[in-house]
Amino acid sequence: MSLTYPPGTARRRRLGLTAGTAALLAVALSACATTAPTKSSGGSATIEVVAAENFWGSLAAQLGGSHVKVTSIINNPDADPHDYEPTAADGREIASAKLALINGVGYDAWATKLADANPSSSRTTLTVGDLVGAKDGDNPHRWYNPGNVRQVIDQITADYKKIDPADASFFDTQHDTVINTNLKTYFDTISEIKTNYSGTPVGASESIFAMLSPALGLNLLTPAAFLTDISEGSDPSAKDKASIDNQIKNKQIKVYVYNSQNATPDVQQQVNEAKAAGIPVSTITETLTPAGASFQDWQVAQFDALKQALGQATGK
Template identity: 25%
Template sequence: MRLSFGSTSVALGLLLLAPPAMAADQLKVVTSFTILQDMVKEIGSNHVEASTLVGTDSDPHAFEPTPNDAKNLAAADLVIVSGRGLEGWMDRLIMASGYKGPIVIASTGVPERTMVDEEGEDSGEPGKVIPDPHAWNSVPNGKIYATNIIAALSKADPADAAYYQKAGEKYLQQLTDLDNWVRQEFATIPKDERKLITSHDALGYFADAYGLQFLAPAGLSTESEASAQDVAKLIQQIKAEKIKAVFVENSMNQLLVKQIADETGAKIGGTLYVESLSKGDGPAPTYVKMVRHNVTLMVAALHGQ
């Protein structure tokens, strides 16, 4: 639309006279990754402006902050991270940005769990036992995250605390319903048949919560191309352990995946979202939708569908 000079100045005048826009009242929350950003939005709605450092479909372990990220942080009212070593890059970024405000660790209160850092991605020492950072993947832990976020928003923005409490309770109820649904879904599969192979190491808390067994694909690392010997090993493992479903990442080519399926009868599942959400039009744009998507794929594969 073309505006004449006259109407432009009228519009500007109105803008100047208007009370400070919504944005000025919004609590500026910077989160480390998309799952936290979603929870802050669910609980804070238009009382918060929630941004994320690591974007959709990205790896929260490995992140190269830009000067823009430091600028964004410097202007924040509140910073929320997941913790337990997930955001190894965060301390340096906080330092560089000069941010002096509160830093809330959303996983506070989640029971401890350890994992083996197979490739040394987090510790720099392959094979080292480290705290498992992937706490959000079980819904009971997701509720702990949400509870911590409700408290953090209320403290940082007391004027809107009543809103955060109310919206937060509603969100917690959604997560309770989600948790019940996940349990009902897995209850359709005998416990000793809830065995999947996945190259994701992010599902430990999830497996503990829902009585699943996740086995790492024998001989396959995410770094290298699979050799014929690796594939033979994997096929043997699937047969020996009577594994019904295999979820592999894109490091394996589709022909190979099909060969494994044909030779073992195991169902090859789709793409699981475990460390980041998808874009808005993808299958996992929110935490709740992410869990639903993953469980739907797993249960279908376990039923051989």
Template identity: 30%
Template sequence: MPALLLGLTTTLVLTSCGSGGGDTNGKLDVVASTDMWASVAEAVAGDRAEVEAIIGDNEADPHSYESTPRDAARIDRADLVVYNGGGYDSFVAQILSGDTEAPPSVEAFSATRERDQHGHDHDTAENHAESGHHEHGHEHSGNEHVWYEPSSVQQVAERISEHLGQLRPQHSAEFDRAAADLGARLDEVEQRIDGIEQRHGGTEVLTTAPIADLLLDRAGLDDVTPRSFVRSVESGNDPAAATVAEMQDLVDSQRPAVLVHNPQTASSLTERIRTRAENNGIPVVEMPETLPEGQNYTQWISGRVSALERALDESPNQ
């Protein structure tokens, strides 16, 4: 083989084998189950990756999403997959389990459960004290909506940074700084949640779905929603008549200061409860599952905390 051709062939082989995946412009390919987790991945990866979400429709319910062959292909070609886990976006786990050469992945639910059981992987108590990072120790009790707890999202961002750093070691410090910057912004949100707990700890609230339970618990609020209603909503069944009557009585009592409502799992029943709450002067705070257009995760969670804070401050039922 001529020397020039041999050199060219060798160069092509090395370029192909050393790319570590990613597209032709050298960027990593990151696929997330929802736009919520895509936004977190984008905050860490910056311009070093192309990040895409499988579910970005704010009308969709990830619990019941049915994947397509195109989704499987997107996950298969990814350099990194980021998903929620905990049964929330189970289609991702199903695709990964059926792939004998599945790409590396970050499962948010598992990462945060490990944090609950063992503490942060990388930060000691001394580091937390020096950095001002908050360690609250709230356990999830199986709630899969972990993006409603900013400290959990910080943990996931660290895991994403680790994986990206392994794929692109020359940029690992850059990924770590981006994750730390995101953590600092989320610490500010945590401090505002502390303020809600200080002013409104123990205040009763009602929910139409257990979407924001981690945030409500973190803020020290007392969710008085009947457990039978929560179980029915989670299973997709209609609550018993006695349970509906109990919810209506709670609303009519005007005890709850706020009604937390998930518009993406709304039904005729939950919409009636929402209207009843509004008629009783109970402020309604929407807590959805995907991002509105034009907002990143930090902006979104900050806005949801602000909405909750404002509703509690202005509620007549204090």
């Protein structure tokens, strides 16, 4: 099911928790504040990991193997992480975690608030935005940046080794398996697209594709302001919409890529115009689709669909 938003409706609510939710969480967290997670040592205990979103949770689970238990709070393809209303159970999960994985960059401010509400010297919090040097206002979709994905993989492994130093060699082995085996097709497909389609002009519906396109060697022509406006739930300017209409009408772009979980009326109109003009349309999603898919299976399936669209458009 696609998430649709009427024109002018703010999609990204980067506000604090509602008063009722905050009060509920405060009660739940106060009950957890004196309970420290069990220390993992020499494989005697499992590392409890909580990820705000399942794309990071999938990687954390693969990197930790049998030595971790990973809970992903956002694990439904129809849920919007930006607008998620956390529950008391979410607060308890983060409060008792040995490792909390948060995307940051304003994407999941609710998760940061939950972690801050219950500080613990025995919990490691990995905020991806901080790790990669991104700040609020930057593109938050860091899992669509292959370089950032590699950074996160390295840091999760380092955090596991810090939490459970007795099993450091196990985590090193898991790290190498994830990079060289589990994600081999992911990295290989990125290289293949870049080799075969470098410089191909494309259009996109929002900023979710803005970091992936250069990694794939594609030339993203959509105005940056339009990409941000759609991502932020703002009304794009008439000038930007006219520019995209012209790109489609004159076939200046070869493929149009859109986030089906944010199909606003403006985006849906562009999708329809692209199809009418004979421009292949490729779909990506914000969270793991289907739910339960691994990070790499989800990404590679999207890459394969994009390859097919690019091949159709260029004849390669």
